[in-house]
Structures are given as C-alpha cells and as structure tokens.
Amino acid sequence: MGKHTAIVRWSRGDGDFAANKHSRVHEWEFDGGLKVPASASPDIVPLPYSVAENVDPEEAFVASISSCHMLFYLHKSRDAGFVVNSYEDEAVGVLEKNAAGRLAITRVTLNPVVSYEGPVPSAEQVEALHHEAHELCFIANSIMTEITTNTANS
Numbered sequence: 001m002g003k004h005t006a007i008v009r010w011s012r013g014d015g016d017f018a019a020n021k022h023s024r025v026h027e028w029e030f031d032g033g034l035k036v037p038a039s040a041s042p043d044i045v046p047l048p049y050s051v052a053e054n055v056d057p058e059e060a061f062v063a064s065i066s067s068c069h070m071l072f073y074l075h076k077s078r079d080a081g082f083v084v085n086s087y088e089d090e091a092v093g094v095l096e097k098n099a100a101g102r103l104a105i106t107r108v109t110l111n112p113v114v115s116y117e118g119p120v121p122s123a124e125q126v127e128a129l130h131h132e133a134h135e136l137c138f139i140a141n142s143i144m145t146e147i148t149t150n151t152a153n154s
Contacts, residue, residue, distance in 0.1 A: 008027070078144070081119070
C-alpha cells in the first residue's frame with residue numbers, strides 16, 4: 001500500500017573503533033527531507049559516545065506508537081461526533097529482557113490527556129475510542145510489544 005523510507009547516516013570520525021571508543025551519533029533523513037539528529041541512548045552507550053539530546057531508537061519507537069494511536073484516536077473521535085481540542089501523551093516504554101532473555105521494549109503505556117470542545121465522551125466512549133484506535137494503528141499491528149492505554153485523563 002505504501003512505501004516508507006529513511007536514510008540513516010553515520011561516520012566514525014576520529015574515534016577508536018577497535019577500542020569501542022567511537023561516537024554513536026548519527027542522522028535520520030526521512031522521505032520528506034526532514035533530518036533528525038540521532039544517537040544511541042546514554043542508558044546503553046555512555047557519554048561522550050552518545051548524545052542525550054538526540055533522539056534514540058528506543059524513544060523513537062515509543063513515540064511512533066503514541067503518534068499512530070493519537071492519529072487514529074482523532075479520526076475515531078471525529079467519526080463519533082466529538083471535537084478534540086488537544087491531545088498530549090507522555091508515553092512510557094519499558095526496556096527489559098523478554099521471555100527469550102533478550103533486551104526489548106516489552107511494554108508501552110500511553111497516558112493521553114485529551115480536551116474537547118462541546119460534548120465530552122463518557123468514560124465508556126473514551127475507552128471504546130482508544131480500543132478502536134489501537135486496533136487500527138499500523139505500528140501496534142506490526143509489533144509484539146504489549147501496549148496499554150491509561151484512559152483516566154482522556
């Protein structure tokens with residue numbers, strides 16, 4: 001249906017590759033031309049070989065799940081006749097060993113805070129809208145990570 005591309009660029013620079021003392025800083029370029037500074041997480045590769053301010057793959061993974069969910073939540077809310085004014089989610093991913101003993105983002109919790117104009121959906125309607133959004137999300141359908149949505153603030 002669609003093809004999505006990203007170019008990932010890295011170069012060693014002056015680092016000592018053999019001694020594992022080389023930078024993990026790199027760049028992502030997306031098909032629309034946006035360039036994003038990226039790095040390994042400082043939780044995995046210590047400073048100065050990583051950059052805390054850059055996006056790391058783990059947080060990008062969590063953000064992509066949250067973003068996909070939000071876009072479908074907005075769509076389903078509109079279909080249900082609700083007007084969403086704002087949506088903010090502090091999504092949290094947990095990196096830990098999975099059942100095979102490998103490090104993985106095993107769980108992601110979405111914590112959306114949603115404000116509406118006009119009629120506000122009931123708690124049951126919010127739950128149903130989030131469930132539908134989850135079922136439609138391409139990213140959620142592509143992974144094995146457990147995803148839960150805390151709907152208390154929606």
